Amino acid sequence: MKLATLPGPTPDGRLVAVEGDRCRPLACGTMLAWLDGGDGTLGAAEPFDIRDVLAPLPRSWQFLDGSSYVNHVELVRRARGAEMPESFWHDPLMYQGLSVFTPPTASIPSKPGWGTDLEAEVAVVTGPVPRGASPAEAAKAIRLICLLNDISLRGLIPAELAKGFGFVHGKPASALSPLALTPDELPGWDGARLHGTLRVDLNGAPFGRAEAGVDMIFDFPHLITHAAATRDLPAGTVIGSGTVSNRDADGGPGRPVAEGGRGYNCIAEQRVVETILHGDAATPFLVPGDRVKIDMQGPDDASLFGIIEQEVIAA
Amino acid sequence: MKLATLPGPTPDGRLVAVEGDRCRPLACGTMLAWLDGGDGTLGAAEPFDIRDVLAPLPRSWQFLDGSSYVNHVELVRRARGAEMPESFWHDPLMYQGLSVFTPPTASIPSKPGWGTDLEAEVAVVTGPVPRGASPAEAAKAIRLICLLNDISLRGLIPAELAKGFGFVHGKPASALSPLALTPDELPGWDGARLHGTLRVDLNGAPFGRAEAGVDMIFDFPHLITHAAATRDLPAGTVIGSGTVSNRDADGGPGRPVAEGGRGYNCIAEQRVVETILHGDAATPFLVPGDRVKIDMQGPDDASLFGIIEQEVIAA
Numbered sequence: 133m134k135l136a137t138l139p140g141p142t143p144d145g146r147l148v149a150v151e152g153d154r155c156r157p158l159a160c161g162t163m164l165a166w167l168d169g170g171d172g173t174l175g176a177a178e179p180f181d182i183r184d185v186l187a188p189l190p191r192s193w194q195f196l197d198g199s200s201y202v203n204h205v206e207l208v209r210r211a212r213g214a215e216m217p218e219s220f221w222h223d224p225l226m227y228q229g230l231s232v233f234t235p236p237t238a239s240i241p242s243k244p245g246w247g248t249d250l251e252a253e254v255a256v257v258t259g260p261v262p263r264g265a266s267p268a269e270a271a272k273a274i275r276l277i278c279l280l281n282d283i284s285l286r287g288l289i290p291a292e293l294a295k296g297f298g299f300v301h302g303k304p305a306s307a308l309s310p311l312a313l314t315p316d317e318l319p320g321w322d323g324a325r326l327h328g329t330l331r332v333d334l335n336g337a338p339f340g341r342a343e344a345g346v347d348m349i350f351d352f353p354h355l356i357t358h359a360a361a362t363r364d365l366p367a368g369t370v371i372g373s374g375t376v377s378n379r380d381a382d383g384g385p386g387r388p389v390a391e392g393g394r395g396y397n398c399i400a401e402q403r404v405v406e407t408i409l410h411g412d413a414a415t416p417f418l419v420p421g422d423r424v425k426i427d428m429q430g431p432d433d434a435s436l437f438g439i440i441e442q443e444v445i446a447a
Numbered sequence: 448m449k450l451a452t453l454p455g456p457t458p459d460g461r462l463v464a465v466e467g468d469r470c471r472p473l474a475c476g477t478m479l480a481w482l483d484g485g486d487g488t489l490g491a492a493e494p495f496d497i498r499d500v501l502a503p504l505p506r507s508w509q510f511l512d513g514s515s516y517v518n519h520v521e522l523v524r525r526a527r528g529a530e531m532p533e534s535f536w537h538d539p540l541m542y543q544g545l546s547v548f549t550p551p552t553a554s555i556p557s558k559p560g561w562g563t564d565l566e567a568e569v570a571v572v573t574g575p576v577p578r579g580a581s582p583a584e585a586a587k588a589i590r591l592i593c594l595l596n597d598i599s600l601r602g603l604i605p606a607e608l609a610k611g612f613g614f615v616h617g618k619p620a621s622a623l624s625p626l627a628l629t630p631d632e633l634p635g636w637d638g639a640r641l642h643g644t645l646r647v648d649l650n651g652a653p654f655g656r657a658e659a660g661v662d663m664i665f666d667f668p669h670l671i672t673h674a675a676a677t678r679d680l681p682a683g684t685v686i687g688s689g690t691v692s693n694r695d696a697d698g699g700p701g702r703p704v705a706e707g708g709r710g711y712n713c714i715a716e717q718r719v720v721e722t723i724l725h726g727d728a729a730t731p732f733l734v735p736g737d738r739v740k741i742d743m744q745g746p747d748d749a750s751l752f753g754i755i756e757q758e759v760i761a762a
Contacts, residue, residue, distance in 0.1 A: 143681070165457075194546065227613055228615055246677070264762075293611055297613050305679075361616050362616045
């Protein structure tokens with residue numbers, strides 16, 4: 133199924149199964165009710181316009197975001213001359229994020245000094261996962277896959293992380309793609325990773341073309357077992373992959389798309405590479421008027437999840 | 448109103464207004480529906496047994512826990528010989544926590560090495576708060592007050608915080624008190640802080656008797672404005688005070704209740720004080736069989752929020 137959420141009687145909206153330009157409502161009403169085991173019987177078909185959607189899961193009980201593409205972490209550290217602990221290749225970085233998600237076309241509020249950035253990610257939505265679940269149990273609990281834009285306020289993050297308790301100000305609400313797909317809808321899903329090119333455009337120009345199935349050191353079952361080490365995960369838990377990031381073929385820091393590289397999925401990474409290569413970051417963070425587009429296409433070039441398309445506005 | 452949630456058709460339970468040993472269901476069904484503006488019409492009275500309750504808010508969209516009693520933070524730092532940044536007196540520490548809450552009598556799973564600890568806190572539940580809200584707007588948004596036991600796994604926290612992204616493993620689900628009260632039910636609520644003695648017992652003996660209204664450097668409106676600096680807060684946001692902690696009258700690190708002091712609201716703090724005074728921590732963290740009790744009484748010695756009473760079990 134391809135699931136979307138349309139505006140409804142509550143902020144949780146109205147869950148529908150999308151079939152081309154038509155959709156059919158699920159009897160249980162909302163994505164959360166469906167994940168809790170609610171009635172998935174499909175109602176009568178009605179017209180569907182993808183521009184009307186909310187996030188498929190507008191709010192949930194938990195969002196845990198990993199940093200699976202360790203290349204990204206290593207680059208960021210290298211730029212500031214810090215060694216990356218070897219343990220980062222074995223023990224996932226993960227933070228507890230805000231589990232309220234904006235529609236795919238929500239504007240991104242930004243203030244001078246916030247250093248507003250995108251982070252293009254893959255995310256999964258789980259059913260219930262008991263504490264201490266095995267990777268096999270975790271894999272079975274993956275109900276849906278979607279794309280996610282983890283908005284990051286780089287100007288606020290260093291001071292916030294220095295306090296030692298993780299992100300609050302630095303990570304406002306993320307956006308989700310219009311559609312969340314069950315695994316059977318995705319030939320590129322191998323049960324643990326999503327294979328496909330993540331297409332990120334900035335102001336209409338290609339910015340990132342990384343392969344989501346490559347260089348993902350911790351796959352989703354691994355991230356889920358990490359998340360469930362000391363807690364039960366409720367149905368509706370969203371697990372993010374972290375910014376998708378590929379190593380360059382020669383092990384170097386990669387090149388922009390315009391120079392034949394795979395580009396970057398957040399501005400911070402491009403700035404890091406600029407700093408490594410030229411001693412200075414040239415690409416500015418997002419400012420009002422900037423437009424971000426995140427997409428992944430299937431073999432027929434059609435968008436798999438619909439397009440995240442957001443414009444930055446003054447907060 | 449004194450609100451409680453009884454088991455119901457979904458994990459969100461069935462919201463009731465408690466009147467002595469009777470209760471009346473709210474028409475909207477759940478705490479989240481009520482906070483979203485749902486119908487608060489009361490139905491017919493039915494018998495109420497406080498031993499049956501879930502958390503008043505079994506799961507929500509967001510839990511942000513502050514560290515308002517800066518004395519606690521300063522003590523912990525002093526024990527390890529670290530200076531506390533002066534900014535900690537002006538800029539609240541806050542982390543994004545797990546917004547799933549256990550019933551007040553849920554057992555606390557623990558493994559050897561986890562260093563399982565309680566943290567007795569006051570918490571508020573908010574209505575919707577827009578980004579950038581003022582302290583006055585924040586104060587008006589406070590809908591309910593309750594007590595909270597923020598379970599902390601001290602054995603896992605140092606390594607987790609060293610990774611830089613805050614808590615996941617170290618902070619499993621917190622427990623809430625049986626009842627959440629509207630401000631008008633609490634003479635000790637001054638609009639920003641709750642005044643009253645937080646009564647924490649460990650294995651039947653008094654462990655903490657701190658004054659919740661004293662030494663709370665950041666009041667709840669301040670914590671809420673901090674939380675809302677870069678994001679809208681959805682109705683149902685839970686804001687924790689952090690471990691309640693009082694300075695000693697002479698500015699010293701305090702004394703156990705048995706020695707005439709106000710005691711401690713987490714074992715870590717008692718261990719810190721033991722380390723400061725004697726060079727070594729004597730009190731062990733919780734082990735299976737240990738019993739924790741958290742309560743606050745009104746002027747008539749009756750429990751205001753019902754009692755959090757949890758036993759530690761082997762995970």
